Amino acid sequence: MIRTSARASLIAFSLLAASSFLPAEARADDELKLEWTGRIQTDLRFRVEDKSIGEFYNKLDLAPGVERNQNVFNLQLKSTFGRFRGVASVDLMLNGVTGKLDGLGDLSTYQKIQPFSFEPQALYIEGKDLIIKGLDLRIGHQIVSWGVADQFNPTNNLNADDLRDPLLFGRQQANFMVKLDYWVTKSLSLSGVLVPIFKPALLPYSAALGVGAVDRLPFTDAAFRHRIEAENATSGSAQIGFPTIVSTATPIIPPPTPENMQGAFRIAGTIADQDVSLSYYNGRTDFPQPFLNHTRQTAGVQCDPNDKTRCVKGVLQTDVSLAYPKMHVYGLNATGEVNPFKWISDKIHGIGYRVEAALIVPQRTTLQLTQDALNVAIPLPAGEYDYDNNGKPGGPQPAVVDATAFLKWTVGLDYAFGDHVYLNVQWVHGLADEFGAGDFLHEGYSVRQSGVTTTDAQTRARCVLSPQLTLIGDGTKCAREVLAPKLGDYAVIGADFKFLDDAMLLRLFTLWSMSGITIDEWSDTAQKRTQKHYGLFTSQGFSAVIFPELDYNFGNGLELGAGALIELGKDYTKFGDPAAGGSTVFTRGKFSF
Amino acid sequence: MTRSFRSGLLLAASALALMTHGTSARADAPGDKVLTAMDGALNRAKTQYFEYDVINQEPGKGERKLGLQVRLKGDKRFTEFTAPADMKGTKILIMSPTQMYVFLPAFGKVRRIASSVSDQGFMGMTFSQDDLASQAYNATYEAKIGSETPTEYHLVVTPKAGQTTPYAKMEITVGKEKMLPSEIKYFNAAGTNVKTETRTGYTCEGNVCVPSELKMVDNTKGGASTKMIRTKWKVNEEMSDDLFSKRALGE
Numbered sequence: 001m002i003r004t005s006a007r008a009s010l011i012a013f014s015l016l017a018a019s020s021f022l023p024a025e026a027r028a029d030d031e032l033k034l035e036w037t038g039r040i041q042t043d044l045r046f047r048v049e050d051k052s053i054g055e056f057y058n059k060l061d062l063a064p065g066v067e068r069n070q071n072v073f074n075l076q077l078k079s080t081f082g083r084f085r086g087v088a089s090v091d092l093m094l095n096g097v098t099g100k101l102d103g104l105g106d107l108s109t110y111q112k113i114q115p116f117s118f119e120p121q122a123l124y125i126e127g128k129d130l131i132i133k134g135l136d137l138r139i140g141h142q143i144v145s146w147g148v149a150d151q152f153n154p155t156n157n158l159n160a161d162d163l164r165d166p167l168l169f170g171r172q173q174a175n176f177m178v179k180l181d182y183w184v185t186k187s188l189s190l191s192g193v194l195v196p197i198f199k200p201a202l203l204p205y206s207a208a209l210g211v212g213a214v215d216r217l218p219f220t221d222a223a224f225r226h227r228i229e230a231e232n233a234t235s236g237s238a239q240i241g242f243p244t245i246v247s248t249a250t251p252i253i254p255p256p257t258p259e260n261m262q263g264a265f266r267i268a269g270t271i272a273d274q275d276v277s278l279s280y281y282n283g284r285t286d287f288p289q290p291f292l293n294h295t296r297q298t299a300g301v302q303c304d305p306n307d308k309t310r311c312v313k314g315v316l317q318t319d320v321s322l323a324y325p326k327m328h329v330y331g332l333n334a335t336g337e338v339n340p341f342k343w344i345s346d347k348i349h350g351i352g353y354r355v356e357a358a359l360i361v362p363q364r365t366t367l368q369l370t371q372d373a374l375n376v377a378i379p380l381p382a383g384e385y386d387y388d389n390n391g392k393p394g395g396p397q398p399a400v401v402d403a404t405a406f407l408k409w410t411v412g413l414d415y416a417f418g419d420h421v422y423l424n425v426q427w428v429h430g431l432a433d434e435f436g437a438g439d440f441l442h443e444g445y446s447v448r449q450s451g452v453t454t455t456d457a458q459t460r461a462r463c464v465l466s467p468q469l470t471l472i473g474d475g476t477k478c479a480r481e482v483l484a485p486k487l488g489d490y491a492v493i494g495a496d497f498k499f500l501d502d503a504m505l506l507r508l509f510t511l512w513s514m515s516g517i518t519i520d521e522w523s524d525t526a527q528k529r530t531q532k533h534y535g536l537f538t539s540q541g542f543s544a545v546i547f548p549e550l551d552y553n554f555g556n557g558l559e560l561g562a563g564a565l566i567e568l569g570k571d572y573t574k575f576g577d578p579a580a581g582g583s584t585v586f587t588r589g590k591f592s593f
Numbered sequence: 594m595t596r597s598f599r600s601g602l603l604l605a606a607s608a609l610a611l612m613t614h615g616t617s618a619r620a621d622a623p624g625d626k627v628l629t630a631m632d633g634a635l636n637r638a639k640t641q642y643f644e645y646d647v648i649n650q651e652p653g654k655g656e657r658k659l660g661l662q663v664r665l666k667g668d669k670r671f672t673e674f675t676a677p678a679d680m681k682g683t684k685i686l687i688m689s690p691t692q693m694y695v696f697l698p699a700f701g702k703v704r705r706i707a708s709s710v711s712d713q714g715f716m717g718m719t720f721s722q723d724d725l726a727s728q729a730y731n732a733t734y735e736a737k738i739g740s741e742t743p744t745e746y747h748l749v750v751t752p753k754a755g756q757t758t759p760y761a762k763m764e765i766t767v768g769k770e771k772m773l774p775s776e777i778k779y780f781n782a783a784g785t786n787v788k789t790e791t792r793t794g795y796t797c798e799g800n801v802c803v804p805s806e807l808k809m810v811d812n813t814k815g816g817a818s819t820k821m822i823r824t825k826w827k828v829n830e831e832m833s834d835d836l837f838s839k840r841a842l843g844e
Contacts, residue, residue, distance in 0.1 A: 014696040037681060062842025136840070147704040186838035273692050275705055335705040337691055346757065350691055416709040501651070501717030501817075519711070555657030555717075592678035 008115045010213075021333075024045075030082035037072040042588040056304040057312050060578075062206055067584050068165075070222035074121070083129055086128030089122040103514070111349075122174055134183040139401035144193055146266060146279060146450060147356050148335040152428045152492070153359035154408035155279055155331030158193055158264055158287040161201040161432055165549075167432070167563060175199050188269040195262040198254050200324060201286040201432075206581035211246040213579070215450040218290055218367065218400040220436070223476065224387070230475030236374045237456035240375050241313035242297060249320045253286050260284075266331075274336035281329040287433050289365050289400050290323035295319075296372040325401050325435075326363040329358070340374040349415075355424075356408040362436060362586040366397035378462065378469055387544035389473030394578045402444070404437035407485060416576035422496040424509075428486040431574075438486025445518070449572035452478040453521050476529060480521040482572045483531075489514040503555070507563075509547045513574045516541030543569030543576055606771040626684040627746050627767060632729045634772040638801045639667045644675075644825035649717050651817045657717060684842050703842050705723045709783035717790065719811040719819040721759065724779075733758055736765075744769055759786075771795060771802050787813050798828040 045068040052061040076089040094116045106112040144453025147153030151170030159172035178194045179334065210216075213230070217225045236243030254260040264284030269276060295318045304310035335351030369385035381393075389394035408430035414421045438444020450461045454477070463478040465471065495511035516535040523530045534541035549563030564585045569576030614675040647659035660676030670687040674680040677747040682698035685706075693706045729737075733756040739749040750763040762780040765775065773795060789812065794805030836843060 037678060039678075129611075139774060143701050145700065148705065181840075183840050186835055186840065189840070244735075273689070337705075337707040337709075348709050349709035351709065352705065354705075396603075414709075416707075422710075501649075503717055520819075536808060553679075555655075555677060590679070590680075 002413045006291045012063075013426045014252035018444075022037070025403055029365055031078045033078075035078040035080070037076045037078075037593070039072070039590060039592045040324045041586045041588065043068055043072075043586060045069075045584045045586040047582050047584050048353070049582050051206070051578035053209045053578045055243065056243075057243065057302045057304070057315055058212055058214070060209045061210040062578065067581075068586075070094070071096070075398055079367075084125070084127045084404045086125045089120070089253050091121055093117045093119060108110035110469075122176070132303050136181040136183070138179045139177075142179070143172050144177060144179055144331070145172070146264075146277075146331070148275070148277075148333045148354045148409035149306040149356040149412055149428075150354070150414075150424060151428065152361075152426065152431070153356060154410065154430060155281075155333060155356055157283060157286075158195055158262065160199040162200050163204050163207075163432075166204060167586065173199060173202055185269075189267070191264075191266040191268070193264045195264075195283065197256050197325065198260055198262060198284055199251060199286070200251060201290065203269070204579075204581055207579050207581040211249050211313075211451075213296065214244050216501050217450060218447075220402050220444060221399060223396055223474070224398045225447065225481070226475030226479035227389075227463070227473050228475070229479040229481070230452055230459055231471075232555045233452040233454075233478070234456070234464045235313070235458050237318060237459070239456060240376050241301070241311070242316050242317060243312055244295070244316045247317035247319050249322060252291075254284065254324060259517035268333075274334060277298055277331075277333045279329075281327075281331070283329075284324040284326050285362070285435050285485055286324065287435055289325055290320050290367050291323040291365060291400075291481070292321040292322075292368045292370070293318050294370045294372075294373070300578055304366070316376070323365065325365045325413065328361040330359040330361075332358075351415040352403070353529055354410070354412040354414075355410075359405060359406060359407055360435075361405045362401050362403065364399055367399040367400045368397050377488070382555045386471070386473075389471060391470075391472075393398045404438070404442060404444075406437040407441065408434075408487065420498045422498075424492070424494045426492040429491040431490065434487050438488045439489075443484045443515045445481075446486045446518075447481050447517075448484050448517060448577075449482040451480055453480045454478045454564070477522045480519070483518045483520055484574065485515050488574060500552075503553050505549075505551045507547075507551070511547075511575070512536060513541075513543040513544040513569070517573065540570065541573070545575050558590070559592075560587075560589045562587045594639075605653075605840075620735070622735070624738045624748055624750075625731060627738065627772075628734065628736040628750065628765075629729045630772045631730050631765070631767050631774060634802065635819045639666070639826050641801075641803075642825070642830065642832075646822045646824055648820045648822070649719070649817075650819070651717075652815045664832060665838060666832050666834075666837060671837055682823055686837060686842050688837065691820070694839060694842055698843075701843070703839055712747065716779060718788075719774060719809040719814070719817055720821075724759075724790065724809065734763070737784040739764065743814075745775070754814065766844070768795075773796070773802055785812075787811070796826075798826075801828045 006091070007460070015322070032583065046065040047062060047064050050064055052059055054060050071094045072090040074089065076087070079086045098113055099115060101107070101112060105582035109154050120141055122142055124138055124142040129138045130137050140530070144158045145156060146158065153170070158177065159175055162171045162173040163169070163172070175195060176197060180192045182190045184190065193484050215229070217228055219225045232244050234240060262281070264279060264281040266277055266279040293410045297314060298317050299314035301314070302312050306349050332355070333357045335353065337352050337383040339348065339350040341348045369387070371380065371382060371385065374380040384393040386395065389397060410426055410428045412424065412426035414422070414424040419529035436444060438446065454462060459478045461473045463472055491512040491514055492509070493512070494507070497506040498504065499506070514536055516533060516538065517540060518533045519520060519528060520531045536542055545567040546568070547563065549561055551559060551561035553559045564583065566583045567580055571578060575578070628779045638686070638810045642655045643661070643663040645661040645663070649657040649659070658676055659680070659726060660670040660674060662675060668689060684696040685693065688809045691708050691829045694703050694706070696703050697707050703731045730750065733753060734750045735753050736748045736750045738746055740747040746767045746769065748765040748767060751764055752758040761782040762784070764778040764780070765774050766776040767776050773792070775792055778786050778791040779790070781787050788809055790807065792804035792807050795802045796805055801824060803823065805823045806836045808818060810816055
């Protein structure tokens with residue numbers, strides 16, 4: 001890590017040093033300017049519903065109550081001297097929600113009772129017109145925002161996402177970068193960015209519930225999934241009593257070697273009043289994918305506290321290792337305004353439009369399955385899973401991400417109606433956490449829920465074990481899946497309403513999952529697997545977020561607000577998912593100075 | 594989107610409104626000649642730089658303050674907000690009425706803004722965007738001299754046939770010495786004096802004169818007012834075109 005970042009720094013500082021030998025263009029009126037700004041912000045949120053996932057032996061729960069009581073003190077310093085500038089910004093965050101205490105000693109530890117953290121948000125230096133006119137350099141901990149869409153930016157991959165706060169969707173975390181821009185003209189620029197160290201996305205606190213969803217198998221091959229689903233159902237059946245759980249999920253960060261550095265280029269300009277850019281990014285997705293599952297058997301009877309007749313003899317504990325697949329991203333952005341209704345009246349203004357599209361070429365990623373010696377339906381030796389069911393361990397490992405290229409895009413329109421109303425509409429194809437081919441252009445699904453439609457005995461006999469006690473390895477006639485496209489389609493519809501001389505703002509933003517879900521299962525009647533689709537306007541497929549907020553700006557830096565983030569849909573849907581955190585109501589206040 | 598994003602849109606709207614209209618029409622009557630002369634006096638500078646303290650005052654409420662820096666060159670305008678703190682660092686670039694951008698420091702991002710935001714109000718100011726934009730009148734209005742004193746013309750200004758204007762009538766007091774307005778009364782279609790603007794403390798650099806204070810009283814809101822107090826002004830200084838680019842915004 002030290003070596004890599006040192007190398008990047010050397011490059012950057014060499015450029016700065018080189019610029020210092022050039023004829024100085026210091027102006028007589030150049031002087032050192034220091035500018036301090038700050039913000040104190042307080043958030044209080046309540047979760048209004050219980051969200052849980054898993055069975056009694058692996059249940060994870062988000063209870064109603066105070067979801068967040070966060071107080072932030074931000075301080076920012078900008079120091080400018082002519083063409084050069086340094087920026088530092090830090091957050092001191094105090095979280096009022098006390099975590100789990102490990103012992104009496106924690107009662108003597110302030111950090112345990114009043115958890116706080118210190119987060120640098122920016123720490124960089126920059127210079128303009130270095131070496132040659134039009135050449136700008138920025139080095140340090142920074143955010144580089146590319147992409148013209150609002151909040152949903154598939155071409156913006158240089159910084160990892162910061163999804164800890166769902167109210168700040170689209171926020172990213174700063175990272176060390178070297179950014180070089182060359183302005184060929186005042187409207188045409190070339191940019192290059194080097195990111196020496198990869199950073200993963202910061203996930204919402206509720207994401208930990210994701211490990212409870214062991215039925216959401218990540219394999220792209222449906223037949224392989226069906227087989228695993230049937231085998232999991234059998235091992236977890238009442239007779240055998242060893243269900244599978246995820247014990248640990250460990251992200252493995254790529255080592256800081258030169259080949260793991262990320263880079264991006266962009267050319268941006270204005271053509272006929274429309275802003276257009278093309279970009280290329282070579283790096284990694286910041287959302288993890290599993291690449292190694294290791295399973296071990298742990299005995300120990302556990303019974304459901306609410307139903308003592310439901311017991312398991314133990315569990316198959318799976319340790320999951322997660323990686324961040326490489327990808328190439330080719331981006332196109334265009335924004336401007338169009339006015340198709342001008343012929344009706346001169347009073348109709350242009351409608352703002354935004355198009356942001358990314359062609360993503362992912363690295364194929366497979367998942368290796370290994371195990372200790374297991375003794376469930378039949379004894380299984382320690383080693384690798386028999387993927388091709390040829391009686392020998394190993395074989396071609398199943399993919400969790402295919403190498404198939406896929407498209408993500410956001411297309412948006414916005415318009416202000418008179419003094420008081422602003423409307424913003426977007427079609428988002430593929431959210432930030434969705435990765436891999438699978439949409440109406442190329443079939444591919446993610447499993448939102450799975451199981452079997454058959455009884456324990458039927459599952460065992462049809463799909464898992466032959467009468468000779470050999471593995472059948474075919475779950476076709478047993479498995480049932482609730483599927484969603486790997487890349488969903490979402491409608492974002494938002495409106496702002498202003499009152500009281502602009503001091504009061506009522507905002508209503510909504511996010512609708514347009515893809516719905518598909519139930520895929522075996523039909524004894526048709527003697528084949530069948531699929532039935534449930535769209536947005538069905539109880540099975542409905543999923544949406546409704547985000548109303550009321551803010552009052554008192555002027556002179558003080559702002560208070562309250563609202564709700566309402567997540568709707570069944571647990572297997574995108575927004576009804578317990579890992580999404582559940583519905584909350586919130587109040588927040590901010591004073592800037 | 595956050596509140597600051599929204600505010601950015603409003604600021605952009607305001608900045609768009611602040612753009613000057615440089616067109617002029619041929620005068621063919623005494624009132625129109627005075628109006629044309631006033632337009633000329635309002636639009637003599639090649640470049641201008643202003644700093645303003647803006648004070649909004651609603652009856653029974655405290656003052657709300659804004660700070661603005663404005664650069665003008667031809668049809669291009671670059672505005673930066675210096676206060677309040679939650680708006681500080683927000684910058685707006687107007688390249689043309691259909692090409693404008695806002696830089697929001699909270700996002701660190703330059704965003705293209707559609708011209709429809711010019712319909713939006715702005716931070717509770719009693720100046721509407723059209724009020725701020727109107728620096729040239731004779732393209733859309735015709736004028737008659739209602740009365741005259743040794744030092745002032747009192748113009749009655751109404752829309753030209755076929756023109757859509759924000760007001761049904763204006764009464765403009767024009768000082769004869771500088772041919773610049775000292776008071777503008779705005780009337781709606783019902784003939785009610787809805788707003789009154791005063792421009793005072795004119796100072797000049799060469800033949801370019803601007804008021805040191807503008808005040809707009811909204812008679813429909815119990816006398817709510819906005820004062821724009823000029824704290825700094827530079828005229829016809831060299832301004833590079835680079836100042837009016839997305840690069841200058843912070844991209």
